[in-house]
Amino acid sequence: MDTVKIIAFLFSFFLAGCQEPAMQSCDQKNFRYRFPKHFPQVVLPEDNLPNDCRILLGRKLFYDTRLSQDQILSCGSCHNLNMAFTDGEKTSKGFHQNSTQRNAPTLFNLAFAPYYLSEGGVKTLELQALAPLLDSLEMKGNPKGISPLLLNDPIIQELSQKAYGRPLDYYVITRALACFQRSMISADTHFDHAYYYKDQPWDSAAFRGWQLFQSNKLHCSECHKPPLFTDYNFYNIGLKNNNDLGKERESYNIQDRGKFKTPTLRNIELTPPYMHDGSVATLEEVIEFYNQGGHNHPENQDPRIKPLHLTAQEKSDLILFLESLTDWNAVQYERFLPLEQQQ
Ligand code: HEC
Ligand code: HEC
Known part of the structure; x- marks a missing residue:
C-alpha cells in the first residue's frame, strides 16, 4: 500500500x-x-x-x-x-x-x-x-x-x-x-553564533560563502531561507528523472512533476547522500550540480537553477558556509539517544 x-x-x-x-x-x-x-x-x-x-x-x-x-x-x-x-x-x-x-x-x-x-x-x-x-x-x-x-x-x-x-x-x-x-x-552552529547570537567571529571563508549563498547570482537563500534554510515550497531543480513524480503524487497536477519540498540545509554536512533519491553523493557534487544549472532540463525547472560559472574559490567558500550549519552539540545530546545509552 x-x-x-x-x-x-x-x-x-x-x-x-x-x-x-x-x-x-x-x-x-x-x-x-x-x-x-x-x-x-x-x-x-x-x-x-x-x-x-x-x-x-x-x-x-x-x-x-x-x-x-x-x-x-x-x-x-x-x-x-x-x-x-x-x-x-x-x-x-x-x-x-x-x-x-x-x-x-x-x-x-x-x-x-x-x-x-x-x-x-x-x-x-x-x-x-x-x-x-x-x-x-x-x-x-x-x-x-x-x-x-x-x-x-x-x-x-x-x-x-x-x-x-x-x-x-x-x-x-x-x-x-x-x-x-x-x-x-x-540551532547551535557556527552560523547561529556568528550571525544571530553574535558571540563568535565569522570564519572568513564561511562568511564569503554566506554572501554568495544570498547573492542575486546564486539565489540559494530564496529557497533555502534562513533561519531554517527552507521555504517549505516545492520545486523541480532539474535532477535526472527517476520515476518519482514528487508533488504530482499528491496534487495530480502535471505541472508539479518532479517537484520536491526544499530541504533544510542545517546539519547538511552530516546527511549525505543528497536529494530525495540520494542521487548526489557529496556536497562538492551538489555544488557542481547547481554550477551546471541542473542535470536535465524539464519544462518546469525553476528558472533560478541555471549555469553559475563559479570559481574554485567560490565553490570551496560555499561548502565551508554549508559546513558552518553543523550543530555538533545537538548530535550528541543524550536526551535524543535510546534510554539504555544514557550514562
Ligand atoms: C528554486 C529553489 C532552489 C534554489 C534556488 C536552490 N535550491 Fe537547493 N534544493 C532545492 C530543492 C527543492 C532541493 C531538493 C530536491 C530533491 O530532493 O529532489 C534542494 C536540495 C539541495 C541540497 C541537498 C539537500 C538534501 O538534504 O539532500 C543542497 C545541499 C542544496 N540544495 C544547496 C543549494 C545551494 C548551495 C543553492 C545555491 C547555489 C541552492 N541549493 C539553490 C531548492 C532550491
Ligand atoms: C526504513 C527506513 C525508515 C524507517 C524505519 C522510518 N523512517 Fe522516517 N523516513 C524515511 C524516509 C525514506 C523518509 C522520506 C519519505 C518521503 O519523503 O516520502 C522519511 C520521512 C520521515 C519524516 C518526514 C520528514 C520531513 O521532513 O517531512 C518523519 C517525521 C519521519 N520520517 C519520522 C519517522 C518515525 C517517527 C519513524 C518511526 C515510527 C520513522 N520515520 C521510521 C525512512 C524511514
Whole structure:
C-alpha cells in the first residue's frame, strides 16, 4: 500500500480517538520546548501538548523495534542521531531490506514545518508517524493491531497511562512520537553564533560563502531561507528523472512533476547522500550540480537553477558556509539517544 492510501485508511480510526484524554500525573504546566528565539513561532496542537512523560514515551517508542513486523526496525534504524537523524543510505532499507524510494531526511527542527514528506502530503507530525509504521516497504506494522510484545510490556503501559490516561494504542503511539520529535531542535552552529547570537567571529571563508549563498547570482537563500534554510515550497531543480513524480503524487497536477519540498540545509554536512533519491553523493557534487544549472532540463525547472560559472574559490567558500550549519552539540545530546545509552 502506498503511504497516501494508508493514511486515508487510518484517518477515520485516528479521528475516532481524538477526544482529549483525562490527564493524570506528569502534566507539567511549566513544560516548554527549548525553541530558539530566532526561529518562527510554533502553534502546538491543543490535543497533544508536551510534557516529560509524553516525550519519554515517544523516545522509548522511537527506538522500539517491536513496532515493526519483523521486530528488527525502529524509527531510529533509519533516523540515527549521529547522522542528524538520517541513515547514510542512498534510499533507506526497510522491511526485509526492501529499498524504499527515498533518502531518509533529517528530523531536526520538524516542529517548525507546516507539512511533512517531500510532497508535503501529511499535515501533522502526529499523522506522519503512521506512514513508516504501516508502510509495507518500511516497518510493515499491522494496522489492525499492535504487537502483543508491546501491549504486554508493563513499563510501556504504565507510561502510556501516565502520559495520555489510556492504554497503548495508535492514538498514544502517534502522539508520543510527535512530542519526542518536536523536542529535536538544533540551532547551535557556527552560523547561529556568528550571525544571530553574535558571540563568535565569522570564519572568513564561511562568511564569503554566506554572501554568495544570498547573492542575486546564486539565489540559494530564496529557497533555502534562513533561519531554517527552507521555504517549505516545492520545486523541480532539474535532477535526472527517476520515476518519482514528487508533488504530482499528491496534487495530480502535471505541472508539479518532479517537484520536491526544499530541504533544510542545517546539519547538511552530516546527511549525505543528497536529494530525495540520494542521487548526489557529496556536497562538492551538489555544488557542481547547481554550477551546471541542473542535470536535465524539464519544462518546469525553476528558472533560478541555471549555469553559475563559479570559481574554485567560490565553490570551496560555499561548502565551508554549508559546513558552518553543523550543530555538533545537538548530535550528541543524550536526551535524543535510546534510554539504555544514557550514562
Ligand atoms: C526504513 C527506513 C525508515 C524507517 C524505519 C522510518 N523512517 Fe522516517 N523516513 C524515511 C524516509 C525514506 C523518509 C522520506 C519519505 C518521503 O519523503 O516520502 C522519511 C520521512 C520521515 C519524516 C518526514 C520528514 C520531513 O521532513 O517531512 C518523519 C517525521 C519521519 N520520517 C519520522 C519517522 C518515525 C517517527 C519513524 C518511526 C515510527 C520513522 N520515520 C521510521 C525512512 C524511514
Ligand atoms: C528554486 C529553489 C532552489 C534554489 C534556488 C536552490 N535550491 Fe537547493 N534544493 C532545492 C530543492 C527543492 C532541493 C531538493 C530536491 C530533491 O530532493 O529532489 C534542494 C536540495 C539541495 C541540497 C541537498 C539537500 C538534501 O538534504 O539532500 C543542497 C545541499 C542544496 N540544495 C544547496 C543549494 C545551494 C548551495 C543553492 C545555491 C547555489 C541552492 N541549493 C539553490 C531548492 C532550491
